[in-house]
Amino acid sequence: MDESFVKEIVKKVVDNISEEKTIPIETSGRHVHLSEKDMEILFGRAYKMTKKKELSQPGQFQYEERVRLIGPKGVIDRVAILGPARSKTQVEVSKTDARVLGVNPPVRESGDLNGSEDIYIATEDTMIKAEQSVIVAKRHIHMNREDAKKFNVADKQTVKVKINSDRPVIFEDITVRVNDNYNLSMHIDFDEANATGCKKDAKGEIIL
Known part of the structure; x- marks a missing residue:
């Protein structure tokens, strides 16, 4: 099997795993x-x-x-x-x-x-x-119980999140809110979004 083909498959698998562990960032x-x-x-x-x-x-x-x-x-x-x-x-x-x-x-x-x-x-x-x-x-993350299980967090837990953007920043003291009626997203305000250079499709990673 061609080595470059194998590397491409591995890269796609790694990228997919990484994507599953990211959280959409929404500016409020x-x-x-x-x-x-x-x-x-x-x-x-x-x-x-x-x-x-x-x-x-x-x-x-x-x-x-x-x-x-x-x-x-x-x-x-x-x-x-x-x-x-x-x-x-x-x-x-x-x-x-x-x-x-x-x-x-x-x-x-x-x-x-x-x-x-x-x-x-x-x-x-x-x-x-x-x-x-x-x-x-206060900065916070909405997620349902399945999301909480995937990210290994609990309702009211405080976490850190690395914002993957043009100006990457790690935000601390972020409250996790777990409810089965929630869709996965992290909410920040425009001051925070501007400071990080967040764009529409920005994502974040929880750092425990």
């Missing part, structure tokens, strides 16, 4: 999760929100409608609203966004809002003060 921009109460105040009780697109995680989607964030020092317009509605309004921004707005939100996991920053959220017609709503989302 600034966005708002509104409670039903706040959604009604901002858009009206009879208003029907318009779904724009499905997101990578099942049951999650983006609306066509946008809102304005108003902080002590600045404003950010046309901020995306994600659904479905939550029990409490949550605003996720990057550290760069926070400086523009003039707020200092903590780095937190989604839903951990006690002691977080306040912000005003506005539409063309009205405005609300969303108290203890603003966070910088």
